[in-house]
Amino acid sequence: MDGSSVSQVVAEKYQTRAARPIEIQECPELLTHLVNEYQKTTIIIDALDECENADVLLLRLRELISSTAGAPVPVKFFFSSRKQVEVEQLFQECEKLEIGNGTDLLLDDMKNFIKLQVKQREELCLGSRLLQGRYPELEDELIEVLLDQSRGM
DSSP, X not given: XXXXXXXXXXXXXXXXXXXXXXXGGGHHHHHHHHHHHSSOEEEEESOGGGSTTHHHHHHHHHHHHHHTTTOSSOEEEXXXXXXXXXXXXXXXXXXXXXXXXXHHHHHHHHHHHHHHHHHSTTTTTSSSXXXXXSOHHHHHHHHHXXXXXXXXX
């Protein structure tokens, strides 16, 4: 395969599903097939902490590693997640790179987003400005309260 086409097995599964989502129980079989079909396999899961059943997903991926243990090329994983998902428990042998909690960057991003939503909506064609700009002190107070309340996210 040249990377520009979809695996025949995946295409067939998609067509038989009639556009319904694939169930998580079906994924190991498909992934095992794909791992054996390609020379290199890297599975990237961003925002693992936002997955509805992150623990189940990790268990299924762990099963995939077990089922492809004899494969000539190992499966590589890249997860991004907040710390509440315990990736290390199931993937103890994997290398871990911790980038930090990013609290300062996150707070800056949130402050910018909140300010945009409160003060700059009109300028950016996002709708009318909250409080129509008539109460700048109240807008500033609202920004601070929202930012303070968001620190636990």
